[in-house]
Amino acid sequence: MRAAFQASLLGLDEELGVGPLRAAVRRTHLAHGAWIDVLPGWLSGADTLFERLAEVVPWKAERRRMYDRVVDVPRLLKFYDEDETLPDPVLDDARRALNAHYAEELGEPFRTAGLCFYRDGRDSVAWHGDTIGRGSTEDTMVAIVSVGCPRPLMLRPRGGGPSIRRDLGHGDLIVMGGSCQRTWEHAIPKTTRPTGPRISIQFRPRDVR
Template sequence: MGQLGLFERGDDVLTDGPLGRVTYTPELIDAARAAAWFDELRERVEWRSERRMMYEREVDVPRLVAGFRLDDANLLAPLREADAAVRAATGVTFSSVGLNFYRDGRDSVAPHNDHLNELRKDKPIALISLGSTRRMTIRAKAPPRRVLHVDLEPGSLLVMSYETQLHYDHGIPKTDESVGPRISLAFRVRVPSDGRANFYR
């Protein structure tokens, strides 16, 4: 199994080709603002826990979640500001933001791709990280199963093209290292729906 090493600061393009494009921009948001956003979202968002079936039993999802439409008139200021920053960086007008709150190294998200039936095929997914740095693993689904590891720093932006969801899985693995809490903001353009779309993903 091939593996690409960790990327140095300033190396923005992690992969670019027929299987999709992934870019990483450190310090899109300055440290003071990223810290202020983290504090406000941690305190003011109505975080919820979820349960899911795994191996024929129901288990707790190992993180807290929340989600919002970006046209919500009551959207919290950090989310409005983050949306504006991501829109300026990508040129894309997103419609929703899903939040994940990783409380410590035991919280995680298993390797997965986004639900393709809910996404616009020509639009990327953009991820802003706040709080502590956590490592994301991006793994090709087919041989050669190359692996990308990137440490998502506070204030950073990761952008994955739609095609990456077809050809790669991504996840945040658990870690035994001592890490603080982290909040991720995942911006997406969703297809028109009957209003029942799961904005928590």
């Protein structure tokens, strides 16, 4: 999958790998028992990983029913279940590092990986929470690593309220935890501004989508 991508000045020269979490990640407590952890640039060599994933992942275009019609999903997708091999070894490294850091708090490992390819500003995801499965009734975590050009991830309280913006790309990490999937929503909005492609890698526990 080819897409117009402008690498960062150092991104293609860095060695591909994940950095430390324990002393570096920063937590922001939200309302209703939700929180987010953010660590910019956690994955070094992120532009190299973007180019690899864009080429080797078997991306799929999906269509979904929206009210009285079927529409194209405005992004490309690939879901890796827990028994599937991830498309690059560094994603296994990332999952192991996340499990080591969050195992005690989460109480279980991250098992699956969902990948989304936002090709340009026309691709997006609407306001939602990951509430298919246990996320609708239980506290859980969703960890997202972003590679490629930054796009804003917006968060807002479910039912309305001021939104929070985090621009994510080039190896940035965000972890949404506590009640975040039940009591908050998140989105990647469309934009008319020129923007390059981005891939997000979402690590989740079993039965959270």
